[in-house]
Amino acid sequence: MKKWLMITAVALLTACSSAENKSYYQLPVAAQAGGQSVASQGNRLLWVEQVAVPDYLAGNGVVYQTSDVQYVIANNNLWASPLDQQLRNTLVANLGSQLPGWVVASQPLGSDQDTLNVNVTNFHGRYDGRVIVSGEWLLNHQGHLIKRPFHLELTQQKDGYDEMVKVLAQGWAQESASIAREISRLP
Template sequence: MGTAMKTVIGAMLMTRRRTATSSALVPSLARSKSRASNLLIGLLAMTTLAGCATAPTGGAYLLPQTSDTASRSVPRDAPLLEVMPVKLASYLEGGSLVYQTDDITLVQASQNHWADDLQAMLTRQLLEQLKASPAIPLSSYRIADTRLSGLEGARLSVSLDRFIGRHDGQSVITGRWRLRDSDGSVLDEGDIQTLTPLADDGYPALVKSLGEGWNVVGDQLAREIAEALPAR
């Protein structure tokens, strides 16, 4: 036990001297850089005490379900809005949760990952929100993620370059969206930028925060798309 404690103390001192954070550590996303550093030191100590007998464990996460996403019925001959699969920056495609430790460093979690394909979850949730939106004329459109029976319609594309946690205790979602008419002309486009505070430390809180942020993005897109879509 004495040797283990010496190892812990040594690891903690070495961690305080370093400014870079190892990607092998499981961070607790805190509300400030100082608190985040202290939590990382504590997690390192716990891992060292566990030794080889207990391997570090992580989690697999799903985005929280949105509330009030009951789909409406629309006529079969209603105009079509096709929602393309959400495009992700390459570093988000690996399946791991990603967090930002400073202004320039992104780290992929080694033990905490998405339980389902992130692109599929984001696209599915966005579809549900758009289908449930009461905004006119969006509410009179048939909304799908594929072409329906060869119908030509408007097309929404969304790309994300950030879907991450940040060292200051917030989740960050940034990207771009573009709405095209059936003839390919651009009806409207804009930026996506949402910051959502974490209610607590840790990956479950990060996932919930990202889910809340994506709900906000979906609501905003529904309103902006409704303003740009032609009434048909």
């Protein structure tokens, strides 16, 4: 009987110690300047229609590239909400704070709106300590299409998924600022 109790206790302890903790990540939104009311922003309208990600990024797991050809999708380091939604929400918030005179939204705003679509092809960490944010965006501005590719490689200063997600967010904020600069130059 004692042997059976000892085996059961060891099995329970082993099961408890092998249970891995899951971590959930949310992209931080860049600090925003004081908000303006919609009425004071004028009539320039921008609808961020979609931010698309490929299938390997669309799952719950944070992606890490382990070699030139191999990617790992984490089982215990997960996105708190779908990555495409996080990217879209942070893009709307960042553009809204960086484009005075514009109303930026994730919903259609009317017939005179500009429409922005972004296709993110890479959003992951890499074995060499680099973080990759790349893709292309397409803006429909008054019936004219403007298409721009983007590719950012940033260096991760510390190890770990926390740092990787922070650097990914930093790269996305940089690309948001780049998009805002292009939009602000439009007639």
